[in-house]
Amino acid sequence: MNVYADNAATTAVSKTALEAMLPCFQEVYGNPSSLHSPGQRAAEKLAAARDLFARRLNASPREITFTSGGSEADNQALRSAAALGARKGKKHIISTKFEHHAILHTLSALEKEGFTVTLLDIPPEGVVTAEQVRAALRTDTCLVSVMFANNEIGTIQPIGEIGAVCREAGVLFHTDAVQAAGHLPIDVEALQIDLLSLSAHKFHGPKGVGVLYARKGIPLVNVIYGGAQERGKRAGTENVPGICGAAAAFDEACEKMAEHQAYLTPLRDKLIAGLTAIPHTVLNGDAQRRLPGNVNVCFEGIEGESLLLLLDDRGVAASSGSACTSGSLDPSHVLLALGRPHEVAHGSLRLSLCEYNTPEEIDYLLAVLPEIVSYLRNMSPVWDELETGRRPHLI
Amino acid sequence: MALYSEKVMDHFRNPRNVGKLEDADGIGEVGNAKCGDIMRMYIKVDPATNVITDVKFNTFGCGSAIATSSMATELIKGKPLSEALELSNKAVVEALDGLPAQKLHCSVLAEEAVRAAVRDYYDKNEIAYGDELRPCEGHCDTCGHEHA
Numbered sequence: 001m002n003v004y005a006d007n008a009a010t011t012a013v014s015k016t017a018l019e020a021m022l023p024c025f026q027e028v029y030g031n032p033s034s035l036h037s038p039g040q041r042a043a044e045k046l047a048a049a050r051d052l053f054a055r056r057l058n059a060s061p062r063e064i065t066f067t068s069g070g071s072e073a074d075n076q077a078l079r080s081a082a083a084l085g086a087r088k089g090k091k092h093i094i095s096t097k098f099e100h101h102a103i104l105h106t107l108s109a110l111e112k113e114g115f116t117v118t119l120l121d122i123p124p125e126g127v128v129t130a131e132q133v134r135a136a137l138r139t140d141t142c143l144v145s146v147m148f149a150n151n152e153i154g155t156i157q158p159i160g161e162i163g164a165v166c167r168e169a170g171v172l173f174h175t176d177a178v179q180a181a182g183h184l185p186i187d188v189e190a191l192q193i194d195l196l197s198l199s200a201h202k203f204h205g206p207k208g209v210g211v212l213y214a215r216k217g218i219p220l221v222n223v224i225y226g227g228a229q230e231r232g233k234r235a236g237t238e239n240v241p242g243i244c245g246a247a248a249a250f251d252e253a254c255e256k257m258a259e260h261q262a263y264l265t266p267l268r269d270k271l272i273a274g275l276t277a278i279p280h281t282v283l284n285g286d287a288q289r290r291l292p293g294n295v296n297v298c299f300e301g302i303e304g305e306s307l308l309l310l311l312d313d314r315g316v317a318a319s320s321g322s323a324c325t326s327g328s329l330d331p332s333h334v335l336l337a338l339g340r341p342h343e344v345a346h347g348s349l350r351l352s353l354c355e356y357n358t359p360e361e362i363d364y365l366l367a368v369l370p371e372i373v374s375y376l377r378n379m380s381p382v383w384d385e386l387e388t389g390r391r392p393h394l395i
Numbered sequence: 396m397a398l399y400s401e402k403v404m405d406h407f408r409n410p411r412n413v414g415k416l417e418d419a420d421g422i423g424e425v426g427n428a429k430c431g432d433i434m435r436m437y438i439k440v441d442p443a444t445n446v447i448t449d450v451k452f453n454t455f456g457c458g459s460a461i462a463t464s465s466m467a468t469e470l471i472k473g474k475p476l477s478e479a480l481e482l483s484n485k486a487v488v489e490a491l492d493g494l495p496a497q498k499l500h501c502s503v504l505a506e507e508a509v510r511a512a513v514r515d516y517y518d519k520n521e522i523a524y525g526d527e528l529r530p531c532e533g534h535c536d537t538c539g540h541e542h543a
Contacts (some may be wrong), residue, residue: 303431303455309407323431324457331431343428379413379436380455382428391428 002315002363003361007202007293008151008352009319013245014204019247024119024241033229036248042240047158048263049247053211056188056254057196058261065212065220066243070178070199071102072223073212075233077195078106078145080220082115083171085142094136096120096128097337098152103176104147104333107340120146121363122337126155130165135164145170148180148196152321152334152350153285154294156184163192172218172287177203179343180201181211182253190211199244206355209242264292267353267362271295274366278373280386282395284338292355298340300395301383302347302376304331308373310372321348344394345384368387406462410467410540413458414451421519426504434464434508438471438479439492440516445476452508459498476513480528482506487505493531525536 004012013021024045032046051380052062064341067073078093085091095107097119107117118136120128144166149156159175166173175197177186182203188196195218200209213219226235230303269287272295276283280300299307304320311318321332323346324366330336331345340348350367377383386393399407408489416437426433433456439449450472466487471479484502488494494502510528517524 057428109492220518271421301455303456306407306461309404309458313408322457342430346428346431375433379435379453379461381424384415384453 001361001364002317003190003357003364004142004317005165005351005353005357005361005365006317006319006349007357008154008291009352010201010207011204013201013206014095014249014252015206015250017245017249018199021123021241021245022035024244028240032240033227041208045244046240046247049243052247053213056186056250058108058189058215059213062231063213063216065214065234065331066212066222066238067212067234067387068208069210070100070176070197070202070237071210073197073199073210074100074176074178075106076212076220076223077174077197077214077244078143080102080188080214080218081143081145081174081195082110082113083221084172085140085220088142090142091115092118092138093143093145094120094133094134094142096122096147098122098126098334099145099147100176100178101150103147103358106178116140120335122339124339125155125289125388126150126338127289128157128162128387130161133162134165134169137169137171141169141171143174145174145176148175148186149184149291149294150285150334151179152332153296153338154179154291154352155285156180156289156291159193160191161387162277166194180290182250183257183293185254185257188215194218200242200249203249205246205249207383208240209239209246211246225290232243245310248274256355261292262354264357267357267359268292268295271353271365274362275369278370280393281373282344284335284340287340291352293357295353296352298335298344298395299347299349299350299373299377300344300393301386303380304346304348306349307372310376311368314368314372316368319350319352322346322348341394398464399515400494402490402492403459403462403494406465410452410461410465410470411476412451412465413453415453416449417450421512421514421516423508423515424511425511426460427457428458432460432501432504434450434460434504436464436468436508437510437511438516442478442486442520445523447471447474447476449478449513456501456504457498459501460492460504462491463487463501463505464496464508467509471509476516479509480513482509 030042032043045093062221181198196213201207220233221350335345406495419437420440424435454464484506
């Protein structure tokens with residue numbers, strides 16, 4: 001059996017999205033900036049996609065900018081808010097320790113440019129509070145950036161409460177909604193969000209398309225310079241097929257959100273219950289306040305990469321926060337921020353489901369995983385020490 | 396996954412000599428759980444001939460850590476201690492048809508695990524050895540030991 005359980009990494013393009021894209025390759029292939037009819041037909045499609053995103057987010061079309069993806073939208077959002085703050089002499093930014101690297105690395109770059117950054121600690125359940133944000137506010141704070149839902153552990157942050165704190169303090173609020181968009185309801189007015197980033201390929205749209213929402217009156221600074229596309233704020237001929245696919249996918253994801261959530265939540269909970277029944281296994285992040293498809297656990301005594309390779313042999317695609325899979329010497333910064341010790345974080349596994357996964361697949365995962373974990377533990381000197389009492393169990 | 400050669404995947408999927416030797420004559424353990432790799436190697440030595448008659452390993456780590464452990468045990472089994480001590484990480488890498496650059500440290504760990512097991516055997520039997528066999532943590536920055 002083949003099980004794709006890495007939907008937080010990327011998703012399959014839906015039939016709806018693909019059908020929206022196909023006419024844009026050979027029929028409506030004009031450049032939206034061209035004056036002629038083929039160009040104008042493409043411009044109409046682009047406008048329709050923009051309207052769709054605006055309507056679904058409760059924004060206005062002029063507040064929607066298309067980018068090459070979530071990372072570019074994050075970069076542009078932070079740089080725009082920072083530039084606006086700097087003009088007023090405000091150069092302090094608040095964010096969290098478990099943001100995506102598109103945020104953290106942009107903040108590091110801004111620090112080198114003279115900004116001060118406060119990264120909030122992550123409570124053990126993986127949900128920061130509006131109180132933490134309020135306590136970190138300074139008179140020179142220009143921006144708060146808190147992700148809508150975490151990409152590794154799936155925990156949902158209290159965005160509306162943080163938005164209210166920021167609005168009251170007169171500080172811009174950005175949220176990286178890459179994992180949340182299409183999966184959780186987002187109303188930028190109700191949640192008092194000033195800037196928001198999302199990425200199409202996380203909700204069955206194509207790769208290479210992102211959206212930056214910026215409230216009216218927030219001037220964007222360019223990350224890409226060139227032509228006058230996107231009101232001069234994002235140069236480069238628009239990816240019309242991708243944008244049309246993104247809009248169709250977003251429309252469908254929003255339309256069927258409640259249905260997907262009702263379908264996925266019991267599957268997720270069954271998986272969590274089954275996996276945490278394996279001794280010395282812990283769920284990462286709050287059990288309830290998490291994305292409907294996200295499961296993230298640590299198995300003590302084993303290492304994540306070998307787990308992924310053995311899962312791949314059994315047809316299962318998943319991901320891990322181990323150092324070996326992160327490409328660095330340290331395991332996932334998210335798990336470390338959550339307070340997991342290094343040796344525990346190395347044994348993490350993320351399974352991220354979508355509505356294409358079946359109950360039979362969950363049963364299959366629950367059949368193969370205990371077997372693989374036990375096989376690797378039997379080979380592990382760490383497990384041997386844990387079991388013989390020479391090393392204390394940490395979980 | 397194309398990250399690894401067929402040989403690495405074979406040794407990862409079907410590790411040779413995996414397990415423990417309850418009556419081992421030498422046990423070597425290198426690496427650190429915090430860093431994500433620990434190898435423990437057990438050897439059985441014939442004192443008359445100084446030949447490694449049996450070898451087993453336990454490894455906590457990534458695919459290449461398991462594969463290099465497995466390959467190292469194959470390369471030293473049935474060999475005299477003197478030959479086992481000459482096993483280089485490069486030889487392990489070559490026998491596995493190569494490793495990705497970021498995984499070369501696993502082969503270093505395998506080499507060090509063998510040396511640690513032999514050292515333990517020498518210590519237990521009060522056999523003198525030179526400086527070249529001094530303990531190594533398996534971290535290239537903590538000792539001057541040269542690796543290919």
